[in-house]
Every structure is written in structure tokens, then in C-alpha cells.
Amino acid sequence: MPAVTETIDAVQSVTEGPYKYGFETDIEMEFAPKGLSEDIVRFISAKKNEPAWLLEWRLKAYAIWLKMEEPVWAAVDYPKIDYQASYYYAAPVKKAGPKSLDEVDPELLRTYAKLGIPLKEQAILAGVEGAGDTPAEGGRMPIAVDAVFDSVSVATTFRARLEKEGIIFCPISEAVQNHPELVKQYLGSVVPQGDNFFAALNSAVFTDGSFVYIPKGVRCPMELSTYFRINAKSTGQFERTLIIADAGSHVSYLEGCTAPMRDENQLHAAVVELVAHDDATIKYSTVQNWYPGDENGKGGIYNFVTKRGACRGARSKISWTQVETGSAITWKYPSCILLGEDSVGEFYSVAITNNYQQADTGTKMFHIGPRTRSTIVSKGISAGHGQNTYRGLVKISPKAVGARNFTQCDSLLIGDQCGAHTVPYIENRCMTAKVEHEATTSRIAEDQLFYCRQRGLTQEDAVGLIVNGFCREVLKELPMEFAVEAQKLLQISLEGSVG
Amino acid sequence: MNAQFEAGPEGFLRRYEGLNNRLPGIRQPWVVALREQAANAFRSKGFPSRKLEAWRYTDLALLAQTGFGEALTPVDEDFALPEATAPQRVVFLDGRFRADLSDGLARSLGANLSAAEGLLGSVARVDDLPLAALNTMLFEDGALIDLPAGADGGAIELLSIIQSGDRPVTVHPRHVIRLGAGARLVLIERALGRGEGRYLHNPVVEIVLEEGAHLTHARIQQEGPGGIFLSTVFANAAAGATYDSFLLHVGAKLSRSEAHVSLNGPKAMAHLNGAQLLADGQHGDCTTFLDHAAPDCASRQTVKTVLAGRSRGVFQGKIHVHQVAQRTDGYQMNQALLLSDQAEIDSKPQLEIYADDVKCSHGATVGELDENQLFYLRARGIPQATARSMLIEAFLQEAVDSVEDETVRAALGTAVAGWWETIA
Numbered sequence: 001m002p003a004v005t006e007t008i009d010a011v012q013s014v015t016e017g018p019y020k021y022g023f024e025t026d027i028e029m030e031f032a033p034k035g036l037s038e039d040i041v042r043f044i045s046a047k048k049n050e051p052a053w054l055l056e057w058r059l060k061a062y063a064i065w066l067k068m069e070e071p072v073w074a075a076v077d078y079p080k081i082d083y084q085a086s087y088y089y090a091a092p093v094k095k096a097g098p099k100s101l102d103e104v105d106p107e108l109l110r111t112y113a114k115l116g117i118p119l120k121e122q123a124i125l126a127g128v129e130g131a132g133d134t135p136a137e138g139g140r141m142p143i144a145v146d147a148v149f150d151s152v153s154v155a156t157t158f159r160a161r162l163e164k165e166g167i168i169f170c171p172i173s174e175a176v177q178n179h180p181e182l183v184k185q186y187l188g189s190v191v192p193q194g195d196n197f198f199a200a201l202n203s204a205v206f207t208d209g210s211f212v213y214i215p216k217g218v219r220c221p222m223e224l225s226t227y228f229r230i231n232a233k234s235t236g237q238f239e240r241t242l243i244i245a246d247a248g249s250h251v252s253y254l255e256g257c258t259a260p261m262r263d264e265n266q267l268h269a270a271v272v273e274l275v276a277h278d279d280a281t282i283k284y285s286t287v288q289n290w291y292p293g294d295e296n297g298k299g300g301i302y303n304f305v306t307k308r309g310a311c312r313g314a315r316s317k318i319s320w321t322q323v324e325t326g327s328a329i330t331w332k333y334p335s336c337i338l339l340g341e342d343s344v345g346e347f348y349s350v351a352i353t354n355n356y357q358q359a360d361t362g363t364k365m366f367h368i369g370p371r372t373r374s375t376i377v378s379k380g381i382s383a384g385h386g387q388n389t390y391r392g393l394v395k396i397s398p399k400a401v402g403a404r405n406f407t408q409c410d411s412l413l414i415g416d417q418c419g420a421h422t423v424p425y426i427e428n429r430c431m432t433a434k435v436e437h438e439a440t441t442s443r444i445a446e447d448q449l450f451y452c453r454q455r456g457l458t459q460e461d462a463v464g465l466i467v468n469g470f471c472r473e474v475l476k477e478l479p480m481e482f483a484v485e486a487q488k489l490l491q492i493s494l495e496g497s498v499g
Numbered sequence: 500m501n502a503q504f505e506a507g508p509e510g511f512l513r514r515y516e517g518l519n520n521r522l523p524g525i526r527q528p529w530v531v532a533l534r535e536q537a538a539n540a541f542r543s544k545g546f547p548s549r550k551l552e553a554w555r556y557t558d559l560a561l562l563a564q565t566g567f568g569e570a571l572t573p574v575d576e577d578f579a580l581p582e583a584t585a586p587q588r589v590v591f592l593d594g595r596f597r598a599d600l601s602d603g604l605a606r607s608l609g610a611n612l613s614a615a616e617g618l619l620g621s622v623a624r625v626d627d628l629p630l631a632a633l634n635t636m637l638f639e640d641g642a643l644i645d646l647p648a649g650a651d652g653g654a655i656e657l658l659s660i661i662q663s664g665d666r667p668v669t670v671h672p673r674h675v676i677r678l679g680a681g682a683r684l685v686l687i688e689r690a691l692g693r694g695e696g697r698y699l700h701n702p703v704v705e706i707v708l709e710e711g712a713h714l715t716h717a718r719i720q721q722e723g724p725g726g727i728f729l730s731t732v733f734a735n736a737a738a739g740a741t742y743d744s745f746l747l748h749v750g751a752k753l754s755r756s757e758a759h760v761s762l763n764g765p766k767a768m769a770h771l772n773g774a775q776l777l778a779d780g781q782h783g784d785c786t787t788f789l790d791h792a793a794p795d796c797a798s799r800q801t802v803k804t805v806l807a808g809r810s811r812g813v814f815q816g817k818i819h820v821h822q823v824a825q826r827t828d829g830y831q832m833n834q835a836l837l838l839s840d841q842a843e844i845d846s847k848p849q850l851e852i853y854a855d856d857v858k859c860s861h862g863a864t865v866g867e868l869d870e871n872q873l874f875y876l877r878a879r880g881i882p883q884a885t886a887r888s889m890l891i892e893a894f895l896q897e898a899v900d901s902v903e904d905e906t907v908r909a910a911l912g913t914a915v916a917g918w919w920e921t922i923a
Binding site: 422427 | 552822825837838839840841842843844845848849850852853854855856857858859860861862863864866867
């Protein structure tokens with residue numbers, strides 16, 4: 001039986017073409033008026049029934065944003081964005097909670113099926129009450145999912161199970177209502193409203209996203225995951241994720257995203273904030289698969305994201321792993337502020353640009369506390385007309401005695417129309433710190449290809465194999481399920497780039 | 500006394516307007532056009548600010564706040580020169596050519612401008628480089644070396660001495676060098692400061708290397724403690740040509756050397772090595788832009804920085820591999836040694852690659868002396884202080900050892916040893 005299913009899946013994935021998440025769900029939606037103004041900010045806040053302090057916070061962000069200029073320093077090139085041509089709020093019209101799968105809007109249901117979310121979870125995703133408590137089949141490690149559809153979170157699974165441990169995992173809009181003290185304390189404490197142009201925009205108009213709080217000493221019993229889906233036309237997605245790991249806790253969080261294939265470019269400007277207290281560990285993994293645009297560079301998502309984690313406590317650890325295969329343009333630098341003594345920051349990244357995709361991505365490691373350590377491993381792959389830039393900063397303050405950083409950036413070029421760029425910044429003000437950086441750029445070696453071809457692999461399979469080997473150091477950091485998906489994605493992303 | 504000179508870009512522009520009909524080349528339309536273009540560029544840009552990516556780590560506030568005047572040097576003064584580092588020598592005193600102290604194949608550019616037509620300004624860029632524009636606008640003299648095809652020019656020292664006192668002065672020398680096909684030259688460019696006062700030394704060197712030419716170019720900056728040294732080198736290498744350079748920053752309050760090197764023909768080669776030795780209160784910046792614009796070229800770069808006291812070192816190195824530059828072989832290494840807990844190093848090695856069949860790598864390391872190496876020496880009975888100095892000298896020696904030419908290596912070795920004595 002499983003073999004049959006796999007075969008069907010395999011055939012489908014072939015016939016559906018390179019980007020299989022490019023469909024659009026036709027569902028009744030509620031929009032805010034097009035464009036951006038103070039009124040829209042007030043509209044979103046009112047829609048979410050937010051307390052006054054949050055509205056004030058948003059309005060302050062909007063005022064800051066108005067005075068800011070869009071950054072131009074990244075090695076990406078795109079026409080000027082008209083911020084008034086977009087909808088800042090779009091949500092599926094919510095009917096009274098359906099009691100069984102039959103009552104759920106079949107369109108939403110079909111969407112989740114197509115996105116490959118398992119049936120049991122699917123029942124929960126569509127908002128069926130009670131299904132969340134059904135134990136997962138076959139003893140397989142369950143994954144709790146928060147599904148964000150355009151501007152709102154449509155469902156969060158396994159909440160009852162998590163609540164038993166004292167873990168809060170819910171949409172941020174709900175956290176604002178139920179845990180205002182936590183949200184107020186941490187929101188904007190890592191990425192302030194005025195941090196950068198896109199973070200300010202997000203702070204003004206963010207609609208939903210996930211909120212996670214892991215209490216002291218708790219090891220989260222399952223992977224937490226958020227699934228982002230842009231569906232509606234002319235919308236921007238501005239989600240905000242906030243994860244707090246209290247002293248001695250541990251959490252692994254996954255993020256996935258897809259969007260329909262369209263000729264227009266849609267903006268995705270998210271903010272993710274992580275806070276790790278003493279001895280806490282946060283592992284944050286992303287498989288970014290927004291629609292990359294067609295082979296002529298038409299359409300695709302502008303992925304302008306601010307992600308930052310603060311290692312506030314001693315011996316805390318934040319680890320970012322990202323596989324960036326989608327988006328027309330990626331502008332993203334998941335960072336770590338290493339404040340606590342002996343705290344650890346990690347960044348593992350694979351970024352692929354094919355066709356006309358552009359990616360300017362990397363990390364920033366701020367070493368502030370003594371004996372802080374960081375590791376950066378970045379693998380960039382450029383094919384077609386893709387442009388791939390690693391941009392990273394390692395900054396060591398005078399107090400970071402004995403700090404240590406190791407950075408490795410490798411670039412692989414496939415074809416002579418693409419570009420690979422490396423821009424590391426090292427700023428060291430501490431004598432006892434040790435910083436090492438190395439970078440290489442090369443193409444796939446002829447002898448490696450020849451070796452694979454000789455053993456009967458097709459050119460495309462051989463390239464896929466070599467690319468997977470090139471990315472291995474990063475892929476092994478991903479949780480199991482994601483690693484498998486990521487490997488397939490790498491192959492799909494490179495389709496048409498060889499031969 | 501300072502008050503009579505206006506500070507900031509306006510001061511320099513006023514000076515240009517005032518000097519306009521006294522500057523060399525005033526009767527040669529091509530020179531006037533070059534100066535006008537530069538003046539327009541400088542007028543629109545002013546001094547570079549830290550908001551510019553290329554100036555992120557070097558602040559020119561010191562320059563902007565000072566009003567500079569013209570260096571007033573009696574031309575016939577007897578002058579005790581330091582020992583020469585090469586058999587031939589050309590001497591500039593406060594930016595003025597001293598025929599009586601010079602011998603060899605270099606001529607005064609100011610006196611031979613016509614001979615530089617078509618060459619001067621052919622490599623330098625002024626539109627986006629305000630300091631090169633400032634130089635082009637105000638240069639009065641410099642060395643002109645034009646070697647015919649196949650000639651071996653031997654080794655020549657280009658010595659520039661600036662005397663400083665109470666009154667800040669400024670000098671903008673322009674050196675133009677062309678090596679015909681297959682010609683060879685060893686050039687040791689040395690900047691020396693006399694006196695403790697503030698001054699600006701803003702040289703621009705334009706270099707044209709024709710097919711198969713070979714230039715060894717050492718730049719030794721030993722400015723006085725009040726000196727501001729801002730230099731820009733432009734070099735174009737044709738097929739098979741080699742530009743082998745070494746930069747040494749030892750003196751000056753604030754120094755920045757910018758090199759724009761372009762490998763324009765197949766199998767051209769560039770070495771952009773260097774060392775910065777910075778003590779308390781000094782700021783040193785080594786910035787290079789290397790263009791691989793033709794296939795089968797190779798480049799090597801190793802830059803070492805040693806920082807003592809409250810000093811700041813900057814390294815920015817960009818390698819740009821154009822789409823045509825297939826089979827490029829590029830290597831870049833940048834190492835810094837921090838000897839004090841008040842020192843700062845900012846390093847930005849950068850690769851921009853548009854060709855696929857390339858082999859490019861870079862590395863950077865920053866740290867203090869290796870504890871294990873120190874322990875090894877201490878265990879063999881060597882005192883702490885001696886062990887430290889041995890390791891630092893070894894670190895520096897490694898940089899100097901990369902230089903092939905013996906004359907240059909000796910000159911660099913002397914300068915490094917001199918610095919080391921002041922620190923130890």
C-alpha cells in the first residue's frame with residue numbers, strides 16, 4: 001500500500017512540474033481596503049480586538065516607517081515597490097466552527113491535501129474541534145502545526161497535549177488576548193520597531209504568526225511548526241513570530257511556506273524574534289519555498305525578512321538552519337545576539353538561486369558576553385541567471401573575552417550566466433577573541449560528474465547528487481522530515497539548469 | 500595662522516579657483532579639461548562619508564576639520580637625505596621635484612606634461628573617487644616614467660618627503676608610469692614625514708603595463724605622526740603582464756591606501772600583498788579592488804595587520820570576476836594580530852563572481868598570539884617578552900618573505916625592523 005501511494009505521489013510530482021504548490025485556492029475572503037495608511041493600521045488592530053498599548057505600538061512603528069527609506073545596499077535588483085497597491089489584511093471568511101471534515105470548506109481542505117499535510121493533522125488544521133487530541137498513528141513523532149493562511153492563523157494542532165507541559169503554542173493574535181503580559185514584555189525586545197525599513201513596516205501591519213513559550217526546565221515533547229501560505233492576489237504577508245525559551249528549556253521549531261504562481265510580485269515581510277534564557281536552546285529551521293517566479297523571472301515573492309535571536313542567558317543556544325529555494329528575491333539575515341556568558345550561536349544555510357532568482361542572505365553574530373561562540377556554515381548555489389550573495393557580520397565587543405567564531409562560505413556555480421558573491425564583515429575589538437573565515441567558489445568538477453555519469457546516472461541526477469553532497473553539512477542539521485523534503489527541493493529547484 | 504585656510508571641501512575648491520591659472524598645464528586644453536572634470540566631481544561629492552560602503556570603517560573628520568595651506572619650501576635648501584633603497588632615485592620635497600637630488604630614468608611630470616598626453620588620466624577614475632578627483636584638480640608635480648618596449652629599468656626609489664610644522668600643509672603628487680611590452684621595473688615608492696605637524700599627502704599613481712611587462716611596486720608609508728596619508732593607485736595590466744605590489748603602512752596618524760587593479764588581458768597576474776603595523780593612536784586602512792576582466796588570469800593577496808595600543812586597522816579587499824574571466828585563479832588572505840585590548844580590526848574580504856569556471860577562495864583570521872606557540876618557546880627557557888617578540892616578528896616576516904625582489908625585501912625589512920624597535 002505505501003509503495004502504491006509513493007508511486008502515485010511520484011507520478012504526480014512529475015506531472016505537476018517544478019513548482020507544485022503554485023495553485024490558488026478559490027475561497028471567500030475578507031479584505032481590508034487596498035493601500036497603507038494610519039487607518040489601515042487601526043483597522044487591523046480593531047479586527048484583532050487588540051488592547052490600546054498594542055495599537056499605540058503599531059502606530060509608533062508606522063510613524064517611524066514613514067520616515068525611513070527602503071534599503072538599497074543589498075546586491076538585489078527589483079523595480080520600486082508600490083506600498084499602496086497591496087492589501088494589508090486578507091482572511092478567509094470564518095464560518096461557525098465545523099464539527100466534522102465534511103463541514104469544512106472543501107476548498108481549504110483541498111489546499112491542505114495538496115500541500116501534503118497528513119490527514120489527521122489536516123482535520124485539525126481546518127479547525128475541527130476535538131480532533132487535536134487523537135494520538136498520532138504508528139507511534140510516529142507528532143508535529144504540532146500552526147497554519148497561517150494569508151493574514152490569519154487558521155488552526156493550531158496538539159494544543160491540549162502541549163498545554164499539559166505548560167507550553168503555549170498559539171497564533172500571536174491569540175497570545176495578545178490570553179497572555180498579554182508575555183507579549184508586552186517580549187514583543188519588539190529583539191527586533192525593535194525602527195530596526196529596519198521592513199521590520200518597521202511589519203511592526204505596523206503584522207496580522208498573525210506564531211507565539212511560543214516554553215516554561216522553565218521543559219523539553220518540548222514534539223517539533224513545533226508553522227506553515228505559511230500566501231493565497232490571495234495583491235496581498236502582502238506580514239507575520240510575526242515570537243519564541244521564548246525560559247531557563248533550561250528546549251524547543252525545535254520548523255517553518256515552511258508556499259504561495260501560488262502569479263505574474264505579480266508579492267511582498268512577504270516577516271519578523272521573527274527568539275529569546276533564550278539561561279541554559280535554554282532554540283533550534284529554528286526553515287524550508288523556504290515561496291513561489292520563485294517563472295523561468296523568465298516574471299512573478300515570485302519578495303522575501304524581505306528580519307530574523308533575530310537573543311541569547312540572554314548564560315550557556316543559552318540559538319541555532320538557525322535555513323534552506324532557501326524559493327522567492328524571486330530573498331533578503332534575510334537570521335542573527336544572534338550573544339549576551340549571556342558561554343552562549344552559542346549557529347547559522348547553517350543553503351541558498352539556491354535558479355532562473356532569475358536573487359538572494360542576498362547570511363547572518364550576523366554579535367559577541368557581547370565572555371566566551372561566546374558562533375559557527376557559520378553557508379552554502380550558496382547559483383544556476384541559470386541566479387545571483388547569490390552571502391553577506392555576514394561577525395562583531396566582537398571588547399567584553400567578549402575568549403570569544404570564538406568560525407565561518408565557512410562555499411559557493412557553487414552551475415552555468416556561466418549566474419553570479420556568486422561573498423561579503424563577510426569582521427569587526428573585532430577584543431584581543432583574546434579568535435575569528436576565522438574561509439570561503440571558496442568553484443563549479444562542479446568535471447571529474448566528479450564523469451564519475452557519476454560513468455555509473456549510469458543521468459546528468460541531472462549526477463548534479464543533484466553532487467549538490468546534495470555539497471550541502472550535506474547544512475542538511476544534516478535539519479530535523480528528519482525536513483531534511484528529506486529539503487533534499488527533494490534542491491533537486492527540483494535546479495531542474496532545467498543542466499545540459 | 501590656521502584660520503586663514505578654510506576647512507572642508509570648500510577650502511580645496513577655493514584653492515583650485517585661486518590657483519587656476521598657475522597650475523601646470525594651463526595652456527594645454529586636455530589638462531584643463533581633466534582638471535575641470537575632476538573639480539566638478541569633487542564639488543558634487545565632497546569628502547567621502549562613512550555612509551559609503553567603501554568608507555564604512557575610515558572616518559575623514561580629521562581631514563574635514565583642518566584648513567590646509569600650501570607647502571612653502573625654499574627650493575635650494577641643503578637637505579640630508581636618508582639612505583637610498585635602490586640604485587636610482589627621484590626625490591620630491593614637499594611635492595616638488597628636486598632635480599639636484601635625483602638621478603635615473605624618472606622625469607618631472609609637471610615639467611613634461613606634453614609627454615604624458617594620452618597617458619595621464621587614462622587609467623585614473625575621478626567620478627566616484629573624490630580623493631582621486633582632488634588630486635587631479637590640484638596636482639602640480641610627480642614622477643613620469645615611460646619605459647619603451649623590452650627595456651629593463653632596473654630599480655628606482657621614488658622618495659617623497661613632506662616637512663610639517665605649526666601650519667597644516669597639503670601635497671597632491673601625481674605619478675604616471677608606463678611599461679612598454681616586455682619592459683621591467685622595480686619601483687620603491689617611499690613616503691617620509693619630517694616634523695610632528697599635521698599635513699595631507701594625497702598621491703595618485705597611474706600605471707599602464709603593456710603586454711608581458713613586469714612591475715614590482717613597493718609602497719612604504721613612513722609618514723610623520725601628524726600625517727594624513729590618502730593614496731590611490733590605478734593599474735591596468737595587459738595580456739601576460741604582472742603587477743607585483745607590496746604595501747607597508749608604518750607611520751601617519753591616519754592612512755588609507757586604495758588600489759584599483761584591472762587585469763585586462765589573458766594570463767595577466769597581480770600580487771596585492773601588504774602589511775600594516777599600527778601603534779597607539781594610529782588608523783590604517785588597506786583597501787583594494789581587483790578586476791579580473793580577462794580569462795586565465797591569476798591573483799594573490801596576503802595582507803597582515805599588527806595592532807598595538809589604541810589603534811585601528813582596516814582591510815577591505817574586493818575581487819570582481821567578470822563573466823569573460825573564465826579559468827580565473829584568485830586567492831586572498833587577510834590576517835590580523837591584536838597585541839592590545841584596546842585595538843580594533845575591521846576586515847571585509849569580498850568576492851563578486853560572474854564566471855563559472857573559476858577557482859577563488861579567501862580566508863581571514865583574527866586573534867592574539869598563539870598560547871601554544873608561546874608555551875613552546877617558554878618551555879625552552881626563552882623569557883616571555885622575547886618569546887612574544889619572536890612570534891610577532893615571525894608573523895611579519897612571513898608577509899615580507901612573499902616579496903621576490905631582493906632590493907624590495909631589504910627595504911621592507913628595514914622599515915619593519917624600525918617599527919618593531921619603537922614598539923618593543
